[in-house]
Amino acid sequence: MGSDLGTDASRSELERALELSARGDLGERDGLCCGNAGIVDILATAGRVLQRPQLSEHARRLALGIVSRAHAHGHYALELESVGALACRGLFQGTAGIGYALLRLAYPDTLPDPLRLT
Numbered sequence: 001m002g003s004d005l006g007t008d009a010s011r012s013e014l015e016r017a018l019e020l021s022a023r024g025d026l027g028e029r030d031g032l033c034c035g036n037a038g039i040v041d042i043l044a045t046a047g048r049v050l051q052r053p054q055l056s057e058h059a060r061r062l063a064l065g066i067v068s069r070a071h072a073h074g075h076y077a078l079e080l081e082s083v084g085a086l087a088c089r090g091l092f093q094g095t096a097g098i099g100y101a102l103l104r105l106a107y108p109d110t111l112p113d114p115l116r117l118t
Helices: 008-023 036-049 053-073 095-106
Strands: none
Touching: 008 036, 008 053, 036 053, 036 095, 053 095
């Protein structure tokens, strides 16, 4: 991550993205691609790589919120609506991605980052 930040513009864009991600509460969707699990993963990774524990702590709070809300509602808030008893189990928009992001939060150096194209 650090080597990808060679320009002032890149660093500025990253700081703005982290600022926007870190100030929010739970969004309406939980998926890895465009939802809360993706934000958790990005904040946790950035907190670890940039040595900014406040980002990692915010990621943990959001993750707890995702799980607590799903427990209260009986399901995760997915991009794709369930069809009968079948919930979307895909990586980027389904429950697999939410689980993967939670596992990466618990074991950050064990699993590869699905959101980085390296």
